[in-house]
Amino acid sequence: MLNALAAEGEFHTIRAGRLLDGRGGSSRDVVVSISGDKITGVESGETGVTYDLSRMTVLPGFIDTHVHILWHFGKDGRRH
Numbered sequence: 001m002l003n004a005l006a007a008e009g010e011f012h013t014i015r016a017g018r019l020l021d022g023r024g025g026s027s028r029d030v031v032v033s034i035s036g037d038k039i040t041g042v043e044s045g046e047t048g049v050t051y052d053l054s055r056m057t058v059l060p061g062f063i064d065t066h067v068h069i070l071w072h073f074g075k076d077g078r079r080h
Contacts, residue, residue: 012051014050014051015031015049016030016032016058020057020058029044031043032060
């Protein structure tokens with residue numbers, strides 16, 4: 001979603017029910033401000049928002065991540 005927003009070069013806000021900061025911290029009921037592809041602010045409050053994700057958890061930075069947690073490589077270098 002953010003890649004599409006960045007392409008537009010506009011300012012957007014996302015209300016998050018819970019925001020994980022990627023450093024072990026979390027915040028509840030915050031508004032994340034985004035300009036282009038950069039997060040420009042995180043604030044609490046009831047300001048108008050572009051996207052209401054108040055019932056969801058937001059974890060910036062993992063939007064395009066795809067992993068298979070159970071896959072691993074053996075001593076022979078092959079996937080098991």
